Amino acid sequence: MNEFECFIELVKILHAGSVRFVLIGVAGVNYYARSARASITTQDRDLLLPPDPENELRAWNACIAAGLSLSCGREPLGAPLDLELAGAIVSRGALVQATNGRGLDVDLTLVMAGHEFERVWAEHRTFVVRGVGIPVARLQHIVESKALANRPKDQLFLATYRDALADLLQSDE
Amino acid sequence: MDAASCALRTLLREAYNRSMNWSLVQPFTLPIDDLWDDDLRNAIARIEALPQNQSGADKTWVEDLLAASDEMARSAVRRR
Numbered sequence: 001m002n003e004f005e006c007f008i009e010l011v012k013i014l015h016a017g018s019v020r021f022v023l024i025g026v027a028g029v030n031y032y033a034r035s036a037r038a039s040i041t042t043q044d045r046d047l048l049l050p051p052d053p054e055n056e057l058r059a060w061n062a063c064i065a066a067g068l069s070l071s072c073g074r075e076p077l078g079a080p081l082d083l084e085l086a087g088a089i090v091s092r093g094a095l096v097q098a099t100n101g102r103g104l105d106v107d108l109t110l111v112m113a114g115h116e117f118e119r120v121w122a123e124h125r126t127f128v129v130r131g132v133g134i135p136v137a138r139l140q141h142i143v144e145s146k147a148l149a150n151r152p153k154d155q156l157f158l159a160t161y162r163d164a165l166a167d168l169l170q171s172d173e
Numbered sequence: 174m175d176a177a178s179c180a181l182r183t184l185l186r187e188a189y190n191r192s193m194n195w196s197l198v199q200p201f202t203l204p205i206d207d208l209w210d211d212d213l214r215n216a217i218a219r220i221e222a223l224p225q226n227q228s229g230a231d232k233t234w235v236e237d238l239l240a241a242s243d244e245m246a247r248s249a250v251r252r253r
Contacts, residue, residue, distance in 0.1 A: 004239070143209075
């Protein structure tokens with residue numbers, strides 16, 4: 001399976017495990033593109049999770065079932081993976097990374113600059129890929145969060161996307 | 174798009190995706206207030222309102238496109 005197929009398989013398992021999540025970041029932005037010109041390749045996929053330890057734990061179990069390994073910081077996420085550990089991660093708003101080591105890298109994040117999960121969830125869209133529904137945050141929420149985060153990486157994103165968007169709109173007119 | 178814009182856009186994309194030393198491209202970027210303005214907000218609103226960007230839209234083509242792009246990049250061979 002390639003990276004894309006692995007991601008779709010992960011989404012299926014997340015749904016089966018009743019995990020609440022929304023795709024954010026550049027991978028989410030790409031679903032709004034109308035052509036290759038307005039897409040930006042990215043090496044990871046960011047999933048925003050609610051600050052709910054039980055949901056966090058379900059997300060970890062889904063990742064493991066999909067063949068991904070988990071880490072926090074630069075360390076593997078310690079065993080046992082239980083509610084106590086999930087509670088600690090959620091209380092710190094820590095990022096958990098999941099990877100299959102073959103190109104699929106997923107960030108399980110609890111933080112989206114300027115936005116709470118429930119607001120993002122309330123306005124998300126569900127796009128369909130190979131028959132699988134993928135919850136994706138509003139484009140406005142994703143881009144706005146990057147402006148608010150204002151890291152060098154986000155400045156680069158905005159500069160690039162603004163250019164791509166201008167191209168797209170000009171071609172429509 | 175002229176050659177300079179194209180080259181800059183390529184440079185920015187490369188920097189974003191390869192964690193290049195961002196300070197190399199920082200001189201080419203604008204302050205955040207110049208990037209996140211009403212023009213961009215209005216453009217985003219128009220993109221979001223498109224019929225193909227509503228819930229239920231099939232986006233399989235996006236993944237196919239990105240997979241093909243990755244495959245092409247992987248198979249590229251440098252020639253001198």
